[in-house]
Amino acid sequence: MVEIGSTRLLVDCGFSMQEVERRLARQRLAPSDLDAVLVTHEHGDHLGSAPALSRRYGLRVYASTGTRLAARDAGFAHFEPIQPDLPVEVDDAQVIPYTVPHDAREPTQFVFSDGASRLVLMTDAGHITPHMVDIASGAQGLLLECNHCPDLLASGRYPPKLKRRIGDGYGHLPNHDATRLLQRADTTRLAHLIGMHLSSDNNRPELAEQALCAGVGASRDEIAIASQDTGFEWRCIP
Known part of the structure; x- marks a missing residue:
């Protein structure tokens, strides 16, 4: 998880929803404390329960269009498409996706910034x-x-x-x-x-x-x- 200002971002969600909730609870947080989920690619150990978590808690999910098309479950509550090297403002956070060589449909990794x-x-x-x-x-x-x-x-x-x-x-x-x-x-x-x-x-x-x-x-x-x-x-x- 990345926290910038008052913005909390979960990056990837490869565990079950119960395990995500448990791990967040260790930090005294709940999924409702998150502002968005960013998904790097569609492989199960990264996408995992992100769609279900999004639906249950009304979370925005940011991922490439290719990731969404390749996902077995693409039923996100709110989907925000991203493109490599195009910055995205997610509340207090600036997020820049970028490409990496990996065997997925349209994988991205991320740069996070508060401007400084x-x-x-x-x-x-x-x-x-x-x-x-x-x-x-x-x-x-x-x-x-x-x-x-x-x-x-x-x-x-x-x-x-x-x-x-x-x-x-x-x-x-x-x-x-x-x-x-x-x-x-x-x-x-x-x-x-x-x-x-x-x-x-x-x-x-x-x-x-x-x-x-x-x-x-x-x-x-x-x-x-x-x-x-x-x-x-x-x-x-x-």
Whole structure:
């Protein structure tokens, strides 16, 4: 979840509605406290219960038209179409969708801003693009995918077809590509760096942390790794 001013935005909704309610309650919040839901793409671990949550609580859902067309359930209470690189004002928040290489209909990731600071969400990308490097440059906060270690993926229990899908350049970002992106981007203003979307089978938190540290050139206190179960603690972007 992202909070800008008095605006609360939930990004993706891959859990059941009951689990979403439970996780929000841990932060002393309810779905009725949300102002909108942003969906990156139609895969079940991202779209999930967003349509049902939207209907129950009357929430606006922002996603690409391609995501809506590919969704099994597109019965949103209020649907707001977005287009890559066109800023959208969602109450106090400015949101800029941007494209990433991923095997979905029209996937987007997001930049969040209050006009002074920028938080970049960058997950579900199969490889680095120059546009992604530009997007990450100058951000104060970066939520960056460190999905897998290629060696663990190759030797793991996944079937060959799934292994190819994850690692074929349109699946998920491996640790070493997270390092390369950080080395290419301007990270001089970066105050918070979070490793995201770690595979529980094909990665280890310590490997992801090493990749992020290598990307910024040193060990930094602002680096953290998001857990699938608990996420990460609130961060305040200066």
